[in-house]
Amino acid sequence: MSKSNKYGYSGVDIPTQAAFANVGKFDPAEINELVQEDKWTQYGQLELIETQSSTSYTEMTFSDIKETTYNVHVLQFSNVKMPSGAGTHYPGFRFSQGGTFNTSNYDYAASWFSLTGSGNSSVRNSNHGNIAVGIGSSHSLNFSGYAYFYNLGDSIRYSYATGQIVLSETGGTVFNSYFSGASPYTSQVDGIKFMSTNTPTMTSGTFSLYGIRYS
Amino acid sequence: MATNLEFIKEVVLDASGGSDTKIVLQNIFSEKYENYFITMTKIGSNIDYYVWSRLIDASDNEITGSEYAYASEQLKSYGTEYEGKSTGTTNWNFMSWVGSGDEDSGGMSLYIHNPYDANSYTFATGEGVGYYGTSGSVGYKFIGVHKVEERITGITFNGASDYSEFIVKVYGIK
Numbered sequence: 543m544s545k546s547n548k549y550g551y552s553g554v555d556i557p558t559q560a561a562f563a564n565v566g567k568f569d570p571a572e573i574n575e576l577v578q579e580d581k582w583t584q585y586g587q588l589e590l591i592e593t594q595s596s597t598s599y600t601e602m603t604f605s606d607i608k609e610t611t612y613n614v615h616v617l618q619f620s621n622v623k624m625p626s627g628a629g630t631h632y633p634g635f636r637f638s639q640g641g642t643f644n645t646s647n648y649d650y651a652a653s654w655f656s657l658t659g660s661g662n663s664s665v666r667n668s669n670h671g672n673i674a675v676g677i678g679s680s681h682s683l684n685f686s687g688y689a690y691f692y693n694l695g696d697s698i699r700y701s702y703a704t705g706q707i708v709l710s711e712t713g714g715t716v717f718n719s720y721f722s723g724a725s726p727y728t729s730q731v732d733g734i735k736f737m738s739t740n741t742p743t744m745t746s747g748t749f750s751l752y753g754i755r756y757s
Numbered sequence: 758m759a760t761n762l763e764f765i766k767e768v769v770l771d772a773s774g775g776s777d778t779k780i781v782l783q784n785i786f787s788e789k790y791e792n793y794f795i796t797m798t799k800i801g802s803n804i805d806y807y808v809w810s811r812l813i814d815a816s817d818n819e820i821t822g823s824e825y826a827y828a829s830e831q832l833k834s835y836g837t838e839y840e841g842k843s844t845g846t847t848n849w850n851f852m853s854w855v856g857s858g859d860e861d862s863g864g865m866s867l868y869i870h871n872p873y874d875a876n877s878y879t880f881a882t883g884e885g886v887g888y889y890g891t892s893g894s895v896g897y898k899f900i901g902v903h904k905v906e907e908r909i910t911g912i913t914f915n916g917a918s919d920y921s922e923f924i925v926k927v928y929g930i931k
Contacts, residue, residue: 562764587762587928613798613924614864649894651832668834668893692798692864692886699799702863704884704896722832722886722896728860756764757796757926 548572561756587755588616595748601737602749605638609695609731612753617705619736619749620686626712628742630680634672635689637701637725638733645671650703650723652676657716671739673703676719685709694731701725762794762928770923780914780925783813786872787910790929793872797865797885797914801922802855805889808865809850812872812879812903813911820903825849827901832886834893848915849901853885855916862922863887863894868930872909879903 548556549566557565559581568576576582589612594602607615617635624631634650636643650673651666665676675687687707693699706720725731736749766785770777786793797808812820826844829851833839841851853865865885871877879902886896903909914925 585761585763585931587764614796614866649834651834651838651894651896653830653832653838653898662830664832664838666832666834666838690864690866690884693862696799698859699862700860700888702886702888702894704864704866704886704898706884706898720830720832720884720898722884722894722898723834724863724886724888724894726860726888754762754796754926754928756767757798757924 589753589755591751591753593748593750597746599744599747600742601735602747603733603735604751605733607694607732607734607751608753612755612757613693613695614754614757615691615694616752616754617689617691617734617749618752619688619747622685622747623745624683624738624742625745626680626682629740630678631683631742632672632674632739633677633736634674635703636672636735636737637694637731638735639727639729639731641732643733643735644725644727648673648723648725650674650721652719652721654717654719672737673723673725674721675705675707676721677707677709679711681712683709683711691734697730698728700728701731761931763931765927765929767927768925770920777920780920780923781911782913782925782927783817783911785911785927786869788873790931791871791874792930793869794928794930795867795869795925797853797867797923797925799922799924800855800862800887801859801920802857802916803919803921805857805861806855806916807851807897808853808855808885808914808916809848810852810915811848811913812909813913815908815910817910819913821847823847824905825901825903827851827899829897829899832896832898849881849899851897852883852899853897854887854889854895856887856889858888858890861888869912875908876906878906879909
């Protein structure tokens with residue numbers, strides 16, 4: 543900016559600006575400039591990256607996840623339906639590195655409780671086809687939930703996920719599952735895919751991926 | 758799930774910045790929000806250990822009395838799960854995992870409810886994950902309560918005797 547009067551100040555003592563530490567009086571052009579430089583205080587740090595919805599799909603892929611902007615991502619998914627007759631469903635998440643989705647070596651554990659059972663049960667695997675959300679069922683399924691992803695843009699750390707779902711399956715059983723897992727590779731993750739290892743055609747589902755700003 | 762987050766504070770220890778024995782977040786809670794969201798990532802540690810926490814009172818003192826209760830389920834991709842729980846104890850324990858290798862550093866998401874209300878207990882729910890050596894991932898699903906009605910202004914995270922690196926961010930939930 544060529545103005546000699548900047549942020550309401552003149553002379554050489556112009557305050558340095560940073561998000562959550564803005565000082566001065568600002569005209570619209572200065573605000574626009576600071577927004578572009580990510581130096582303007584803005585609230586609303588749960589930022590929508592993309593929403594996808596479909597009535598017929600085998601997997602839902604996010605290929606522009608802004609992994610270098612966010613340390614923590616959140617995925618909300620709702621009304622995901624999987625039909626019976628396609629074998630056992632193991633829905634979960636895969637990560638891509640260098641544009642290629644890894645198909646194995648994911649590691650996860652999950653625990654659940656249900657309307658019909660007593661206590662809780664758990665499942666785990668250290669070499670799976672995805673970070674599973676804990677479902678292993680051949681029934682038709684309808685579920686919703688969320689997942690947090692950590693360190694996707696970090697090239698010295700593994701990539702991690704935690705989350706929870708609530709699910710209703712044929713026959714009326716309702717249960718929840720909370721899960722955690724990792725992809726034990728240190729390359730940057732540049733894509734997230736929701737899929738089942740049996741890749742059935744899913745008949746509905748809405749997925750919204752968010753980044754937590756400044757995380 | 759938060760509908761809107763407002764950034765409040767960060768505490769960052771860079772890998773080149775030495776070490777800390779605990780992570781201290783003072784004066785992060787106020788009358789402006791009832792609920793808070795805290796993320797913890799890039800945690801570097803000299804040992805493999807679980808994250809535990811204490812609250813800070815209105816006089817800026819870490820609360821060390823037997824005023825905490827918690828329950829946590831450990832989700833391991835190897836071996837069997839473990840349930841940690843206690844009441845009338847001196848901290849919230851088994852909140853997440855810190856690994857001693859760089860790649861073992863996972864993350865934690867934690868919600869704190871009603872900390873600044875002097876007439877309410879302070880509640881927490883959260884989840885976290887890390888990696889243990891070559892064994893596999895270690896996740897946690899956690900609930901906790903501080904069973905004294907008093908104003909809480911901050912929180913500490915402990916677990917490693919030396920944290921070499923971490924990023925902790927605090928958000929108010931609008």
